[in-house]
Amino acid sequence: MAVYRSIVILTGAGISAESGLRTFRAEDGLWEDHPVEQVATPEGFARDPDLVQRFYDERRAQVLAAEPNAAHQALGRLDREFDGDLLLVTQNIDDLHERGGAERVLHMHGEALSAWCRACDARHPWQGSLRDGPACPSCGAVAMRPDIVWFGEMPYQMERIFSALAGADLFVSIGTSGAVYPAAGFVQQAADHGARTLELNLERSAGSHWFDETRLGAASELVPQWVD
Numbered sequence: 001m002a003v004y005r006s007i008v009i010l011t012g013a014g015i016s017a018e019s020g021l022r023t024f025r026a027e028d029g030l031w032e033d034h035p036v037e038q039v040a041t042p043e044g045f046a047r048d049p050d051l052v053q054r055f056y057d058e059r060r061a062q063v064l065a066a067e068p069n070a071a072h073q074a075l076g077r078l079d080r081e082f083d084g085d086l087l088l089v090t091q092n093i094d095d096l097h098e099r100g101g102a103e104r105v106l107h108m109h110g111e112a113l114s115a116w117c118r119a120c121d122a123r124h125p126w127q128g129s130l131r132d133g134p135a136c137p138s139c140g141a142v143a144m145r146p147d148i149v150w151f152g153e154m155p156y157q158m159e160r161i162f163s164a165l166a167g168a169d170l171f172v173s174i175g176t177s178g179a180v181y182p183a184a185g186f187v188q189q190a191a192d193h194g195a196r197t198l199e200l201n202l203e204r205s206a207g208s209h210w211f212d213e214t215r216l217g218a219a220s221e222l223v224p225q226w227v228d
């Protein structure tokens with residue numbers, strides 16, 4: 001790891017699969033029994049807010065019941081020991097990176113354990129249900145939604161991500177199918193700036209051909225091997 005000055009890591013649902021959190025596109029994936037346009041779009045929320053709140057209440061409970069695995073813990077070690085620039089960009093809404101010891105984490109698609117008040121724009125750490133329309137602790141309005149980036153919505157902190165990609169000399173992608181943009185385009189941006197690019201995934205992804213190297217296997221084995 002010593003040779004690199006600035007590392008950007010992108011993670012997806014695959015890194016949390018071995019912690020018991022379902023991925024999206026596997027045959028038993030989340031999108032199988034929850035059509036994405038119904039539960040992960042602003043239109044779906046407007047059409048049936050109770051269905052969407054119930055979906056994310058379930059996800060929130062699953063996240064609270066899950067534990068970080070060896071891949072999360074290895075990235076926690078890397079974050080503690082690497083004194084260069086490091087940004088761990090995750091598409092995941094779980095907090096397993098933080099519970100695995102990582103601090104330089106950016107949730108580009110939001111967080112399950114956070115609620116967003118549409119009336120006063122405040123965000124609140126949230127572990128309970130949003131279904132029964134709790135009042136916003138800041139303004140009292142009953143206008144809270146999951147603090148999640150849905151399809152058609154702008155991901156969070158894109159400027160910070162683009163500038164990290166522009167300065168990176170190593171880009172590593174872990175447990176993602178490369179099916180969703182803008183995250184799926186990060187490897188090209190990093191490569192265009194001269195970074196070495198490495199993919200760690202259970203199977204080849206839609207973006208594998210963009211990487212200098214792809215290692216296939218379970219994250220709980222590949223990530224500690226790469227870090228240590």
Ligand SMILES: CC(C)NC(=O)[C@H](Cc1c[nH]c2ccccc12)NC(=O)[C@H](CCCC/N=C(/NCCC(=O)O)S[C@H]1O[C@H](COP(=O)(O)OP(=O)(O)OC[C@H]2O[C@@H](n3cnc4c(N)ncnc43)[C@H](O)[C@@H]2O)[C@@H](O)[C@H]1O)NC(=O)OCc1ccccc1
Nearest residue numbers: 012013014023024025091151152175176177180181202219
């Ligand atoms: C379907 C796709 C074609 N659509 C999009 O990409 C859209 C539209 C779009 C934008 N640009 C485009 C360009 C071309 C085409 C389409 C678009 N994108 C958007 O709408 C985005 C917003 C997208 C975010 C939506 N929210 C999510 N999540 C939060 C919700 C929730 O979590 O409920 S997306 C969701 O799916 C995405 C993909 O999932 P993965 O994490 O990769 O999981 P998946 O199941 O697919 O794959 C798992 C992988 O792990 C591997 N694996 C499994 N087990 C293991 C294991 N044990 N070990 C290792 N690997 C493992 C498997 O092999 C597999 O490869 C993740 O991002 C995830 O967060 N917003 C936007 O574009 O805004 C405007 C904009 C943006 C920038 C600049 C200007 C304007």
